[in-house]
Amino acid sequence: MGLRGFIRIAIMRNSSLFFIYITSGVVLLSLLLVHAFFSESARQPVLEEKAMLVKMLKLTDLCLFTEARYTRHLSQADLNTAFQDHPMSLEHFPSGSFTQPPESIRKFP
Amino acid sequence: MIELMNVKKVFNAGNPSEFSALNSVNLFIEENQVTVLKGPSGSGKTTLLSIVGCMSRPTAGRVKLKGREITSLPERFLTDIRRKTFGFIFQQPNLIKGISVLDNVMLPAYPLGEKRSHLKVKAMKGLSQLNIGNKAASKVEWLSGGEAQRASIVRALINDPHIIIADEPTAHLDTKLSYRFMEIIEKFKAEGKTVIITSHDPLVYESSMVDRVVNLRDGQIEN
Amino acid sequence: MRHWIEKQRYIIDFTISSLLRRKVKNFGLLALYTLIVFILASTMFFTYSIKKEASLILKGTPEIIVQKIVAGRHDLLPVSYIDIIKKIRGVAAVESRLWGYYYDGLVSANYTLLTPPGNGSSADHSKSSAKTTVVESESGGQQQADKSKPLFELGGAVLEPGTIIIGNGIARLRDIGKDDYMPFRAFDGNVLNFRIAGTLSSQSELVSSDLILITGEDFKKLFGIDNNYVTDVTVAVNNPSEIDMVASKIRKVLPEARPISRVEILRTYDSIFNWRGGMMIVIFSAAVLAFVIFAWDKASGLSAGERREIGILKAVGWETSDVIQMKFWEGAVISLTAFFTGVILAYVHVFFTGSIVFGPALKGWSNLYPNFELTPFVNLEQLTTLFFLTVVPYTVATIVPIWRAATIDPDSAMRFTGE
Numbered sequence: 001m002g003l004r005g006f007i008r009i010a011i012m013r014n015s016s017l018f019f020i021y022i023t024s025g026v027v028l029l030s031l032l033l034v035h036a037f038f039s040e041s042a043r044q045p046v047l048e049e050k051a052m053l054v055k056m057l058k059l060t061d062l063c064l065f066t067e068a069r070y071t072r073h074l075s076q077a078d079l080n081t082a083f084q085d086h087p088m089s090l091e092h093f094p095s096g097s098f099t100q101p102p103e104s105i106r107k108f109p
Numbered sequence: 110m111i112e113l114m115n116v117k118k119v120f121n122a123g124n125p126s127e128f129s130a131l132n133s134v135n136l137f138i139e140e141n142q143v144t145v146l147k148g149p150s151g152s153g154k155t156t157l158l159s160i161v162g163c164m165s166r167p168t169a170g171r172v173k174l175k176g177r178e179i180t181s182l183p184e185r186f187l188t189d190i191r192r193k194t195f196g197f198i199f200q201q202p203n204l205i206k207g208i209s210v211l212d213n214v215m216l217p218a219y220p221l222g223e224k225r226s227h228l229k230v231k232a233m234k235g236l237s238q239l240n241i242g243n244k245a246a247s248k249v250e251w252l253s254g255g256e257a258q259r260a261s262i263v264r265a266l267i268n269d270p271h272i273i274i275a276d277e278p279t280a281h282l283d284t285k286l287s288y289r290f291m292e293i294i295e296k297f298k299a300e301g302k303t304v305i306i307t308s309h310d311p312l313v314y315e316s317s318m319v320d321r322v323v324n325l326r327d328g329q330i331e332n
Numbered sequence: 333m334r335h336w337i338e339k340q341r342y343i344i345d346f347t348i349s350s351l352l353r354r355k356v357k358n359f360g361l362l363a364l365y366t367l368i369v370f371i372l373a374s375t376m377f378f379t380y381s382i383k384k385e386a387s388l389i390l391k392g393t394p395e396i397i398v399q400k401i402v403a404g405r406h407d408l409l410p411v412s413y414i415d416i417i418k419k420i421r422g423v424a425a426v427e428s429r430l431w432g433y434y435y436d437g438l439v440s441a442n443y444t445l446l447t448p449p450g451n452g453s454s455a456d457h458s459k460s461s462a463k464t465t466v467v468e469s470e471s472g473g474q475q476q477a478d479k480s481k482p483l484f485e486l487g488g489a490v491l492e493p494g495t496i497i498i499g500n501g502i503a504r505l506r507d508i509g510k511d512d513y514m515p516f517r518a519f520d521g522n523v524l525n526f527r528i529a530g531t532l533s534s535q536s537e538l539v540s541s542d543l544i545l546i547t548g549e550d551f552k553k554l555f556g557i558d559n560n561y562v563t564d565v566t567v568a569v570n571n572p573s574e575i576d577m578v579a580s581k582i583r584k585v586l587p588e589a590r591p592i593s594r595v596e597i598l599r600t601y602d603s604i605f606n607w608r609g610g611m612m613i614v615i616f617s618a619a620v621l622a623f624v625i626f627a628w629d630k631a632s633g634l635s636a637g638e639r640r641e642i643g644i645l646k647a648v649g650w651e652t653s654d655v656i657q658m659k660f661w662e663g664a665v666i667s668l669t670a671f672f673t674g675v676i677l678a679y680v681h682v683f684f685t686g687s688i689v690f691g692p693a694l695k696g697w698s699n700l701y702p703n704f705e706l707t708p709f710v711n712l713e714q715l716t717t718l719f720f721l722t723v724v725p726y727t728v729a730t731i732v733p734i735w736r737a738a739t740i741d742p743d744s745a746m747r748f749t750g751e
Binding site: 188215216 | 338342343350353645650652
């Protein structure tokens with residue numbers, strides 16, 4: 001007879017299972033969005049600590065890509081260095097996979 | 110009940126392979142009778158059957174169902190009528206593989222959106238009436254030939270049709286099963302249904318419960 | 333209405349049974365699609381959160397930074413420039429900065445060395461968080477920034493000559509901590525050993541992971557920088573609205589100078605993480621497109637078995653529209669499942685596991701990967717766009733090619749003989 005077939009007839013329809021899955025997906029996603037909302041306020045002190053370090057040490061960039069100076073200090077990069085070639089700095093892998101070149105060189109003065 | 114007037118059916122019109130399956134057919138099918146359409150291969154039996162059962166339209170001529178003209182009804186209405194009025198039994202059981210017998214049997218009723226509990230009860234009743242109730246949850250691949258044929262009959266009946274149409278139903282059944290099949294037909298007649306069968310099996314057209322035999326040859330009815 | 337809902341449920345039942353018949357193939361399809369959504373959504377969450385955080389954190393960057401450019405490169409700035417800039421109207425204060433890079437061959441990592449700004453730090457003591465307090469004391473009273481020897485203290489660690497305060501990323505990478513020693517190769521080949529006075533907090537890694545705080549003296553000793561030079565200077569202005577004007581004045585007075593304003597810095601971070609750019613999105617959008625094409629192709633080239641099935645459905649009373657609805661659900665079931673699974677996993681991936689899958693891509697050639705917990709900032713607009721981009725094309729691609737096959741008339745369907 002087939003265990004699955006038996007279970008399916010005895011317990012639940014496919015469509016019900018699907019609806020349950022999607023509904024729980026929606027619920028879960030909503031919960032995560034609520035989590036995001038509350039995290040914002042919960043993480044205020046951490047954000048403030050970072051902001052304070054920036055002010056105190058006079059930092060100018062986030063420490064994201066430490067592989068080269070023009071990726072570590074994106075805002076300080078020379079006008080002529082790499083990472084400034086357009087479009088989209090795709091050749092600067094892997095940093096280019098996440099970022100575009102700074103605005104300052106994408107818009108001509 | 111069902112009236113065909115001057116019905117013609119041409120396939121592949123305009124192509125070199127054009128051929129005329131039915132030529133000027135005039136036919137009246139009585140209610141609550143078992144009518145058999147008999148004839149050799151290529152005589153147009155299946156074409157005639159499909160026109161009678163609202164599965165295709167004639168190229169020329171008119172078709173009336175219970176006095177109502179249906180020749181030029183839009184597809185949606187035609188399908189609706191077909192769903193509610195006719196039950197089809199094919200030569201091969203033509204069940205959908207990979208799903209259970211029960212699901213197969215309920216399939217024609219899905220578009221009608223009937224409540225599942227009701228539908229399941231109807232289906233189980235039909236299955237047990239034909240002695241395959243215990244196979245409801247089985248996959249169709251595991252049925253024997255006779256069981257599959259019976260399942261397809263239950264499927265044909267799921268929407269309580271008035272008219273049963275069967276195309277060469279005994280073509281793949283042995284003698285014992287063929288007799289069993291005719292018994293089921295007898296039951297239909299007793300329930301007030303109309304039955305139309307195409308067959309070239311003497312077991313069918315020489316059966317005592319057949320009320321009328323229509324002979325077809327080369328797309329025309331012989332008298 | 334009741335009937336319609338029930339009908340849809342039946343159709344979904346049938347569709348899922350249909351899909352389950354070819355489990356391996358369809359689960360593979362689903363897994364692949366979920367992966368694509370996962371990567372796209374992760375990238376979206378990641379870049380948007382960083383963008384938001386950057387805009388909040390970097391609000392306190394210096395108003396103007398002045399670099400000296402020589403032959404197109406950022407060169408050391410002569411100390412004499414400071415007085416020149418101070419004289420410009422509108423300038424409130426000018427401070428020198430000493431910072432640079434050091435490559436540590438042992439672990440193949442780049443560090444950023446920085447001398448904490450001397451006196452006159454504008455840290456807001458009253459708003460300090462419970463974790464770190466800043467105390468600055470000077471020895472010998474007010475002095476010019478470049479000649480001062482102030483004692484810098486951060487969270488209990490005192491920065492004296494011979495000591496360094498390292499970022500948490502470095503501590504992790506080299507497995508060293510307070511009171512350990514770290515050798516550096518100076519410009520003249522000598523080895524300088526510095527004692528680690530403390531580490532910066534792990535929560536601040538997003539800005540400090542690769543930092544090494546070092547006294548000005550030690551910095552110059554390490555890199556062989558003359559007392560007459562600094563890396564660059566920061567300029568504070570009296571009136572924030574005059575920043576651009578002051579910057580242009582600086583350019584006029586010092587033609588080789590390149591002023592960078594706070595606005596430019598913020599704009600940089602605002603735009604570089606625009607997720608529409610970036611190779612990730614390009615590649616994976618191409619993947620989605622390829623997927624959709626594949627779905628279309630699959631749908632338009634029906635196998636004999638599939639045709640037969642549609643024929644049977646038509647023969648037992650299904651209309652063309654019913655068959656189309658079935659195909660719709662086939663596409664929708666897969667894409668909806670892929671969407672929700674992918675997005676939820678992406679959220680967990682980025683905000684609970686710190687984007688570990690992206691680790692290699694973010695690390696790049698350097699081994700220093702900041703271990704940061706991003707604050708979950710989610711852009712609903714992006715989410716809805718992603719939803720429409722993943723669910724709609726795939727569903728449509730499954731339906732449209734089916735049209736032809738779905739319109740098969742039941743008569744032909746009835747004529748099937750043999751399996």
